[in-house]
Amino acid sequence: MGLVIVGASLAGLRAAESARRSGWDGDITLIGAEEHLPYDRPPLSKSQLDRGTPDAVVPLRSRAELDELGVTTLLGSPATGLDTTGRTVLVGETAVPYDALIVATGATPFQLPGAAGLAGVTGLRTHAEAVAVRRALDEGARTVVIGAGFIGSEIASAARKRGLPATIVERLDVPLSRSLGPEPGEICADLHRAAGTDLRLGVGVSGLESAGGRVTGVVLDDGTAVPADLVVVGIGVRPATGWLEESPVALHDGDRGVLCSATLATSVSGAWAAGDVAHFPNSRFEGDLMRLEHWTNAAEQGALAARNAVAAPGVAPEFLDTIPYFWSDWYGHRLQFVGTPRADQVVTLGPRGPGAIVLYRRGTQLAGVLTIDRPRDIMKFRRLVMEPGSWEEALFQAKERVEAAV
């Protein structure tokens, strides 16, 4: 009997560990496109951009630990197809048979059209890309980040920390306004401005300037040009499901992520999905279909998908009951979010900056909370998220907490 996990990162690793912990004693094969053992991504845009970080990958688990778990790895070898009738994963010419399959291939960044092969232009998703960004910063690069998302903001932050010029180009008039709402988006914009990052809002990129195969600037669609030695593209990611396109596994019409049930089962039997690649209905949020790009989600889902995949026949599957959570570190400030920003009303309490508490209301419930520099408070609010009638209580607590700080 074999459990095959495709995608050797956080969700895949947690799946392997959780299968063993559930008593699975069959084979476990972990197939990964990257050459490295699973490693952690959040530090790639944070501590690993600091000067002096060693180049070597620090894996989440060593080779010896994986051996001890009885996990066989097939690294540097992307899956290219899936035969659900014969239950095999295709890795180039090789067919790897499975009894149970977990899809954990995560997501890949969108690329800027016309940037292929140009030195100095990169995304930031992998260890190699983090090394490239750090080296450019070591050389004093003038940095332009395209897209004011969380990862892009952390990169601008790393550049400013070294005193280097950083520009963020964002098509929206207010950064993160689609995901967090306009007022919290303004607060985020101010964090950038206060740190000396040049924010160019409401403007797109029309092209790149280069000399000798190396980027020298970014041309905006209002005609201005921003000089650049390093351009980091952070305009979002797409689920890495190209290898499933020919298979019967149902994919989302929009972004092609894997459609799962609340047990993380895919549309084909014997196959589950977990992490950034997976859409799932979240029963805690009125069945909203969610695809999250958060560390804790990938860790939890990998573990749950594996428990369901290796459960004995007849055992009732486990359902997800997730309150999304993520954090991001900008210019020495910590942003934390629990719940969902899909809400009827957004209320900001406290200072319009560090120390802010932003509450998101859905009906009479607290749906989500954003805090800036309140590590002690965030998880207290988590307990109220989507609890019946919790809005009033959340407002009350938030007022108390902001007043206590004065």
Place this chain on the structure above:
Amino acid sequence: MRIDVDRSRCEGLGMCEAMAHEFFEVGDDGFVVVRDDSPAEGQRSFVRAAIDSCPVSALSLRD
């Protein structure tokens, strides 16, 4: 059984508190404080879940 915290790793991300606030709380300095470091038999599975949820592996259990 005891809970160990590696304070040099903890970043105060608070997942442990979310999973088991009877045992963990993030303090004002942004580091975790263990409120009860010897979980009773019946509480180990959720302490375990809290330990696994730490994004920087700052927590561990010792027998």
